[in-house]
Amino acid sequence: MTLVNPATGRFITDVEHSTIERVDEAVARATVAQQAWAALPPAARAAALRRFAAVVGDHVEELARLEVANSGHPITQARWEAGHVRDVLEYYSAAPERMLGAQIPVAGGIDVTFLEPIGVVGIIVPWNFPMTIASWGFAPALAAGNAVVLKPAEWTPLTAIRLGELALEAGLPEALFQVLPGRGPVVGERFVTHPGVRKIVFTGSTATGKKVMAGCADQVKAVTLELGGKSANVVFADADLERAAASAPSAVFDNAGQDCCARSRILVEESVLEKFLELLEPAVQAFRVGSPDDETTEMGPLVSAAHREKVRSYVPDGAPVAFRGTAPDGPGFWFAPTVLLPNRTDPVATEEVFGPVVSVLPFRDEADAIALANAGDYGLAGSIWTQNLGRGIRMSRAIESGNLSVNSNSAVRYSTPFGGFKQSGLGRELGPAAAEAFTETKNVFISTD
Ligand code: NAD
Numbered sequence: 001m002t003l004v005n006p007a008t009g010r011f012i013t014d015v016e017h018s019t020i021e022r023v024d025e026a027v028a029r030a031t032v033a034q035q036a037w038a039a040l041p042p043a044a045r046a047a048a049l050r051r052f053a054a055v056v057g058d059h060v061e062e063l064a065r066l067e068v069a070n071s072g073h074p075i076t077q078a079r080w081e082a083g084h085v086r087d088v089l090e091y092y093s094a095a096p097e098r099m100l101g102a103q104i105p106v107a108g109g110i111d112v113t114f115l116e117p118i119g120v121v122g123i124i125v126p127w128n129f130p131m132t133i134a135s136w137g138f139a140p141a142l143a144a145g146n147a148v149v150l151k152p153a154e155w156t157p158l159t160a161i162r163l164g165e166l167a168l169e170a171g172l173p174e175a176l177f178q179v180l181p182g183r184g185p186v187v188g189e190r191f192v193t194h195p196g197v198r199k200i201v202f203t204g205s206t207a208t209g210k211k212v213m214a215g216c217a218d219q220v221k222a223v224t225l226e227l228g229g230k231s232a233n234v235v236f237a238d239a240d241l242e243r244a245a246a247s248a249p250s251a252v253f254d255n256a257g258q259d260c261c262a263r264s265r266i267l268v269e270e271s272v273l274e275k276f277l278e279l280l281e282p283a284v285q286a287f288r289v290g291s292p293d294d295e296t297t298e299m300g301p302l303v304s305a306a307h308r309e310k311v312r313s314y315v316p317d318g319a320p321v322a323f324r325g326t327a328p329d330g331p332g333f334w335f336a337p338t339v340l341l342p343n344r345t346d347p348v349a350t351e352e353v354f355g356p357v358v359s360v361l362p363f364r365d366e367a368d369a370i371a372l373a374n375a376g377d378y379g380l381a382g383s384i385w386t387q388n389l390g391r392g393i394r395m396s397r398a399i400e401s402g403n404l405s406v407n408s409n410s411a412v413r414y415s416t417p418f419g420g421f422k423q424s425g426l427g428r429e430l431g432p433a434a435a436e437a438f439t440e441t442k443n444v445f446i447s448t449d
Contacts, residue, residue, distance in 0.1 A: 001154055001181075006072035006301045007292050009331040015157050018182040023190040026149050029175035030120045031196055034147035037176050038117050042096040048172055049093035049143060055170040056086040056163070063131060063159050068292045070158040071130060072300040072333070073255065075293055085135040085163065088414045088430075095143035095435040109447040115439035117145030118222065119198040122191030124184070124212070125160065126204040127153035127303055128258040128354075133226070134160050136418075136429045137201040138177060144438035148177045149197065151188050153204075155303055157181040184208065192216060199223065199438065203260075206377070206423050213426070224427035224437065226260065227420060228352040229380030232373040233263035233409065234363075234395065237272045239385035240407070245279035248358075249287045251383065251409035253299050253325075253337045257311075257356040260424075261381035263409060264353060267372055270362040277360065281323050284337050289327045302333040302355060311335055311355030314348045322360065350376055366391065370398045379421030383409045402428070 003012040018026075037045065056063070063085070064078035073081065101113035123137035130152055138148045152160035157179075164179035180187050191197050192215035199222040202212045206227040216223040233251055235244045251263040268276045292300040302308045315321070315338055325337035337356040342349045349359040363369040373382060379401040386392050392406040400421045403412070412418050417431035427437060 003070060003155070003158070004304075005069050006303050007332045009305075009333075012069055013158075015161075015181050017154075018180040018187050020186060020190050023149070023180060023182075023187055024194065026175070026178045026180055027120055027194050027196045030147035030149055030178060033173050033175040034117065034119055034145070037142075037147060037173060038145040042099070045096040045143070045145065046093050048170070049089055049096070049139070052167055052170040052172055053086050053089035053093060055166050056082070056089060059162070059166060060086065063162060066158045066162060067131065071127065071156050071303060072292050074297040074300050076295060076297075077255070078292075081129065081132050082159075084414065085131050088132075088135040088139045091414050092139040092143040092435060095140065096145070099144065099435065099439070101441075106445065108449060109445055111443065111445045114442045114444065115144070115436060116442050118438055118440055119146060120196055121146045121148050121199045121201065121438060122194075122197040123148060123150040123201045124188045124191060124204065125150065125152050127156040128255060128260070130156040131159040131163065132412075133203050134163065136414075136434075137203075140429075140434040141199075141201070141438045142172075142177060144435040146199075146438050147175070149191065150177070150179050151184075151191065152179065152181055154181075154183060188212070189215070192221070193218075195219060197221070201429075202226070209425075224419075224429065225425045226418075226429060227380075227423060227425045228354075228378055229260045229262070229420065229424050230265060230350065230352050230376055230378045231261060231263045231381040231383075231401065232265045232267050232399070233383045234267045234369050234373055234385065234399075235269065235272070235276060236366075236369075236384075236386040236388070236391065237269040238387045238391075240387065241272060241276055241279055243407070244385040245276055246283050247409050248280060249283050249325075249337065250298065252358045253284075253287055253356045256299050256302050256335065257358075258303060258307075258354050261403065261412065262354075263381070263383055264358050265349060266358055266360045267363050267369055268360060269369070270364060273360075273362045277322060280339065280360075284323060284325045284339055287325050287337055289325060289334070289336065291328070299337070299356065302335055305333055307354070308333040308335055311353055311357065314351075314353045314355070314357055315340070319348070325356075344372065344375070352378070366395070370395065373399045373401075377423040380424035
């Protein structure tokens, strides 16, 4: 497949796609590698992951530059992403020596549980955060004693391919972590149908996630799903409106809105709607959209021409645009940050746009805000702005969403659990329990008679 730079439209490289035969061969090799890996002393697996983290750390700039070219991410953010992969590996390098089972009181003997690795894990990654999302799967999966086959998205495979090489440079065993670029319906689907792949971690659209889940059902295969979102940023009249408005643009326009956690609906208490919009407008116009190579850029282009057309379809002529930011002209898949005042039921206010487009929707009171925040099938992230502590807690409990922040638009942290309610996902990644999600619990009773 031919890859082009989203900021310039210029050719980068061609990447060969894997065939089904190549996947089958990789799974066979992974199966052998996994058994040897799981048999190593826990401290040896921990040391190997620490070395992998260190090698990634030595290549942060190279990985970041690759992501700038392949995905159009601003360089400062791409550096953060590469550093995050290192941190995730370091965090889970502590896990092999902490895979604690339980000792349960029973009569006539002792009862203990073991957390056994599942075997070979298939990880399917989307194009919006190619390296970070890959690491949320492979780091805890390897830490728990599994082997990994990983499929990057068609448009953005370059950093994942490089991470596969760096794993070998760091001394990870051959075939333990294999990156297989290819098409979703070929490589991704073969991960799902291959009986030797015992768990799927899928991140992507809800529509594809449903297909993956149905495929896994056929073999009762374990599955974690991280899917779409339409998250609400809820601003009450008693909030620090200056702070809420100043931080709202980055909460939706970061990564050009191609973020599953994008706060793409701003819900504002109607008594302060006008004031909030007055504060939001200069913040949107000051949002720096430009060359991803520029150290001051906050937002780059969309990932492809086709994706820009999809985003554009949500803002047709005559759309209720309140105001817009700026974007460069010329080559590249640019789209200016756009603020809309639609009706609650308009598609742009209910569907995941996955671009720099935000809907501002007024609400009457707390009950109305809860109903509006919970409308729809998604439940991934969200923010609540209020100076009233009780209301902040009430809203956090009432919103059906996996990741909320009060008086902040917190990004994902590797040390806290991440995942969605409703059709935003199934299972959790990251946080202290993530490695356990890559194990089967085995109960053993040992008689003392
Ligand atoms: P997508 O569903 O089109 O593709 C995701 C991955 O699945 C790609 O690697 C693709 O090749 C593969 N795939 C496609 N068809 C497949 C099939 N039949 N079987 C197996 N694999 C298949 O999604 P996308 O457009 O790449 O990513 C955008 C979506 O991802 C958005 O909806 C976004 O919200 C979501 N996302 C969710 C999270 C999260 O953590 N919840 C994070 C990032 C992105």
